Amino acid sequence: MTEVWGRVRVACAPARGRSRSIALWAGRGLASCLDQGLVSGVNFTANVLLARWLSPVEYGAFAVAFAVFLFLSGFHNALLLDPACVLGPARFSNQLPEYLKRVVCLHGAWSLAASLAVAAAALATPDVSLRRAFYGLAISLPFLLWLWLLRRLCYVAAGPGAALISSAAYGPFLIGGLFLLRHWAEPSPFAAFLVMALASAAASATVWSRLGLGDGWSQIRTGECLELAGTHWQYGKWLGATSLLTFGVTQLQTFLIAGCLGLAAAGAFRAIFNFVQPMIQVTAAAALLFLPNLSADFGAGRTGSLRRKGALISSGLLGVSVVYELLLLGFGTPVEEIVYGGRFRAYTWLIPVLGLMPVFTALASGRALVLQAVQKPRHYLIRGALTGPAGVASALIFTAWAGLAGAAASMVSNMALSAAVTFWLYRRFGPSGRGVST
Numbered sequence: 001m002t003e004v005w006g007r008v009r010v011a012c013a014p015a016r017g018r019s020r021s022i023a024l025w026a027g028r029g030l031a032s033c034l035d036q037g038l039v040s041g042v043n044f045t046a047n048v049l050l051a052r053w054l055s056p057v058e059y060g061a062f063a064v065a066f067a068v069f070l071f072l073s074g075f076h077n078a079l080l081l082d083p084a085c086v087l088g089p090a091r092f093s094n095q096l097p098e099y100l101k102r103v104v105c106l107h108g109a110w111s112l113a114a115s116l117a118v119a120a121a122a123l124a125t126p127d128v129s130l131r132r133a134f135y136g137l138a139i140s141l142p143f144l145l146w147l148w149l150l151r152r153l154c155y156v157a158a159g160p161g162a163a164l165i166s167s168a169a170y171g172p173f174l175i176g177g178l179f180l181l182r183h184w185a186e187p188s189p190f191a192a193f194l195v196m197a198l199a200s201a202a203a204s205a206t207v208w209s210r211l212g213l214g215d216g217w218s219q220i221r222t223g224e225c226l227e228l229a230g231t232h233w234q235y236g237k238w239l240g241a242t243s244l245l246t247f248g249v250t251q252l253q254t255f256l257i258a259g260c261l262g263l264a265a266a267g268a269f270r271a272i273f274n275f276v277q278p279m280i281q282v283t284a285a286a287a288l289l290f291l292p293n294l295s296a297d298f299g300a301g302r303t304g305s306l307r308r309k310g311a312l313i314s315s316g317l318l319g320v321s322v323v324y325e326l327l328l329l330g331f332g333t334p335v336e337e338i339v340y341g342g343r344f345r346a347y348t349w350l351i352p353v354l355g356l357m358p359v360f361t362a363l364a365s366g367r368a369l370v371l372q373a374v375q376k377p378r379h380y381l382i383r384g385a386l387t388g389p390a391g392v393a394s395a396l397i398f399t400a401w402a403g404l405a406g407a408a409a410s411m412v413s414n415m416a417l418s419a420a421v422t423f424w425l426y427r428r429f430g431p432s433g434r435g436v437s438t
Contacts, residue, residue, distance in 0.1 A: 315366075367425075
């Protein structure tokens with residue numbers, strides 16, 4: 001009887017292992033969704049409060065400064081975050097704590113240089129509101145990107161549950177800080193960035209120890225950090241070049257609106273774009289959750305698993321984004337009344353138009369992640385070379401021709417073109433194509 005029971009246990013072991021694996025991924029998926037949901041909800045709430053409290057010109061200045069932040073964060077993402085998610089699990093899994101510390105050191109040097117560049121831009125800016133917003137961004141940028149970095153490293157080393165803790169802390173600090181600012185002082189873009197910096201620093205402290213970064217810093221050598229910078233550069237230079245090339249895809253429009261139509265129009269456009277942000281955050285959550293796993297599949301030669309997961313990611317996100325677009329189409333106007341009190345009622349027609357952006361992003365999201373996981377990021381440069389000039393041209397022509405409507409049309413058409421190019425790149429260089437061998 002004992003022998004029979006032993007055979008049964010052996011036979012059932014693979015099934016138990018699969019069940020535990022499914023349960024683990026279900027838990028990680030839930031934590032990731034909650035994490036991104038919290039971040040998206042907090043950022044949406046903060047933007048709504050600022051849009052309601054600031055004057056149209058001041059919120060426009062905040063929108064332009066935040067567009068600069070997003071542009072700079074693209075390089076931070078390319079040179080630090082994305083390489084950490086891909087190279088960390090694939091090449092440095094046996095020395096992960098030391099690797100993470102070196103990444104943190106690189107972040108310090110990079111963010112300091114970026115802050116100095118923003119401060120220099122502030123000195124050269126003639127508009128007073130915009131200059132103050134830039135000063136606020138220069139001070140807060142290292143702290144904002146610091147939280148982004150630690151949350152991404154949680155997905156590499158500690159799991160999305162640790163990132164969820166930081167997000168849960170970030171919300172009360174940010175929203176509470178904004179209300180205190182409203183009560184004790186006059187809200188401004190400069191003060192808003194300072195509150196964001198303090199909230200980011202407080203939230204970062206909640207996950208610092210969970211990443212195993214508390215000690216051992218004396219063993220980190222400058223030469224090791226420089227060597228890692230070279231490794232990240234070899235991977236991320238293509239993504240960085242793509243960030244520069246794709247500047248006209250989603251960021252240039254804000255600057256053109258501010259320059260051609262004024263800061264108030266830029267603020268209105270940003271206020272409407274806030275309604276699209278939650279779905280964009282859902283797509284970002286999928287990238288954070290699945291990219292390390294896809295990279296591990298590639299490192300182990302599991303190309304079949306790569307293809308299946310890429311298709312499932314695209315299908316799932318596409319379904320969610322289509323439902324979200326239908327909700328925006330049907331309830332955009334009443335939602336604007338609830339959120340902004342009718343302050344941007346004249347621009348509600350833009351809501352479903354901009355809502356098409358995450359639909360096209362989701363359509364190609366899984367294949368884009370697979371291309372990133374196979375450690376051939378020059379694909380991103382090819383995509384940027386094809387979509388970047390088209391994005392700049394459409395932004396300049398459409399915005400000059402049709403104002404806010406042209407800017408929205410430019411952003412949507414750019415997302416559609418990017419999705420089409422991603423499909424072509426996947427067919428040419430993906431796991432089932434000629435560009436990848438295992």
